Amino acid sequence: MSTSNNWLVHCVGLRSYNISLAYISFSIADVTSTKGNEFEDYCLKRELLMGIFEMGWEKPSPVQEESIPIALSGRDILARAKNGTGKSGAYLIPLLERIDLKKDHIQAMVMVPTRELALQMSQISIQLSKHLGGVKIMATTGGTNLRDDIMRLDETVHVVIATPGRILDLIKKGVAKVDKTQMMVMDEADKLLSQDFVVLMENIISFMPKDRQILLYSATFPISVQKFMSKHMQKPYEINLMEELTLKGITQYYAYVTERQKVHCLNTLFSRLQINQSIIFCNSTQRVELLAKKITQLGYSCFYIHAKMMQEYRNRVFHDFRNGLCRNLVCTDLFTRGIDIQAVNVVINFDFPKNAETYLHRIGRSGRFGHLGLAINLITSDDRYNLKNIEDQLVTDIKPIPSSIDKSLYVAEFHSVDAEDGEEKA
Incomplete structure (x- = not known):
C-alpha cells in the first residue's frame, strides 16, 4: 500500500x-460567476430590499439574476440549478414582490417535498417580508394539527408553503381556496413529480386557474419533469446553470x-x-x-x-x-x-x-x-x-x-x- x-x-x-x-x-463558480447585477436593479419595493439585505444577501447569485426579472414578468420558468446556489431567493423575492396586500386570498403557493423544507422556506419568507407590512405566510404540512390549519385559513393568508398531501386535503375540504392563486412554485420538482407525489400535484393544479404562473426548480430533469412541462407550462423560460450533474x-x-x-x-x-x-x-x-x-x-x-x-x-x-x-x-x-x-x-x-x-x-x-x-x-x-x-x-x-x-x-x-x-x- x-x-x-x-x-x-x-x-x-x-x-x-x-x-x-x-x-x-x-471550483465555486456557480455562485460567483455573476453578471454584476444588484438587487436594486429589479425595481423591488424598498421594504423588500430591506429584508433581502438583512438576510445578508448582498448581490444576486447567477440563478437569481436569471430568475428574478423573468418571474416578475409573469412568465413560467423551468430552472435547472445546483443545490446551495440561491434557488430559494430566486423565487421568493419575485413572489413576495408581486403580493397585493389589498387582496385577501391565497395569491401564491410554494410546493416542497418535505416538512423540514416547508418550515425552512416559511422562515426565510417571513424574514424577507417582515418590512412589507402585513404579508401573511402560512406553512402547512402533514404531521401537524389539521384543525389549526383550518382555523388559520379562516383568516387572511397570502402565501402558502406546503407539502402536497396536506394542501390537497385542505383544498378538497374547501378550506384552502386556490381558484385565484396566480403563482405556484415547485421546489425540488424532480421529487414532487416522482411517483410519490405526481398524482397529488396533478390534482392540486386542477383546482388552480388556467392562466397561473408556474416556477419549477430542480437540480435534475427526469422524464417526469419534461412531461409535466409540456402538459402544464406555457412556453417556459428555460434556465440551465448545470452543464453536468x-x-x-x-x-x-x-x-x-x-x-x-x-x-x-x-x-x-x-x-x-x-x-x-x-x-x-x-x-x-x-x-x-x-x-x-x-x-x-x-x-x-x-x-x-x-x-x-x-x-x-x-x-x-x-x-x-x-x-x-x-x-x-x-x-x-x-x-x-x-x-x-x-x-x-x-x-x-x-x-x-x-x-x-x-x-x-x-x-x-x-x-x-x-x-x-x-x-x-x-x-x-x-x-x-x-x-x-x-x-x-x-x-x-x-x-x-x-x-x-x-x-x-x-x-x-x-x-x-x-x-x-x-x-x-x-
Whole structure:
C-alpha cells in the first residue's frame, strides 16, 4: 500500500486491507460567476430590499439574476440549478414582490417535498417580508394539527408553503381556496413529480386557474419533469446553470471497507477531520438510530432524524442542529432535499446510495452557496456496482487520495460547534 493511504489504515484497522479512495474537486463558480447585477436593479419595493439585505444577501447569485426579472414578468420558468446556489431567493423575492396586500386570498403557493423544507422556506419568507407590512405566510404540512390549519385559513393568508398531501386535503375540504392563486412554485420538482407525489400535484393544479404562473426548480430533469412541462407550462423560460450533474466546491472521496469496519472508520474520520458540522446518511431508519447510539457511545455529540419520528420531535432536532447545538446529525434521505445549513462542511455516506440523483442531493448538503465542502463515502463490496454506475453518470475521474486531506478544501469561515455545547443527545 502506498504511503498516501496510510492515514486510513488506522481507519479500518487492517494494514493488509486494500483501501482505495477517489476524489473530485471543483471550483465555486456557480455562485460567483455573476453578471454584476444588484438587487436594486429589479425595481423591488424598498421594504423588500430591506429584508433581502438583512438576510445578508448582498448581490444576486447567477440563478437569481436569471430568475428574478423573468418571474416578475409573469412568465413560467423551468430552472435547472445546483443545490446551495440561491434557488430559494430566486423565487421568493419575485413572489413576495408581486403580493397585493389589498387582496385577501391565497395569491401564491410554494410546493416542497418535505416538512423540514416547508418550515425552512416559511422562515426565510417571513424574514424577507417582515418590512412589507402585513404579508401573511402560512406553512402547512402533514404531521401537524389539521384543525389549526383550518382555523388559520379562516383568516387572511397570502402565501402558502406546503407539502402536497396536506394542501390537497385542505383544498378538497374547501378550506384552502386556490381558484385565484396566480403563482405556484415547485421546489425540488424532480421529487414532487416522482411517483410519490405526481398524482397529488396533478390534482392540486386542477383546482388552480388556467392562466397561473408556474416556477419549477430542480437540480435534475427526469422524464417526469419534461412531461409535466409540456402538459402544464406555457412556453417556459428555460434556465440551465448545470452543464453536468456535479457539485462545484465539494471534494469527494470514497474508501473500501467491510461492514464491520465502518464505525471504526467513522471514529477515525471524526478525530482526523476539522468538522464544523457533519451530516451522516444511512439507508434505513433502523440504521440511523443504531449509528447515532454508537456515535454517542464514542463520545461525540450526535442528533438523529428520520421520517418515522413524531413531527414535533423532528422540528426540534432540525431547529437545534441548524442553530449549532450539535456537531453531527445522522439521518435518512429525508434530509437531502433543499435543507440549507451553511455550517455543514462534511457529509459522510455511511451507507452508499443506490443512484446518482440521491448521491447528488446528499453531498449537496455541504458546500452550500459557494462554501467548500467534503463528502466521504464508505464503500463495501456490495456497493461496487452502484459506485461504478454513479461514477459513469457523473463522468468522474477517480484518483488516489493524497497523504492528508488539505483543510483548505473543505474548511470554510464558520467556527466549529464546541463539543461541550453539543452534549445534548437525540
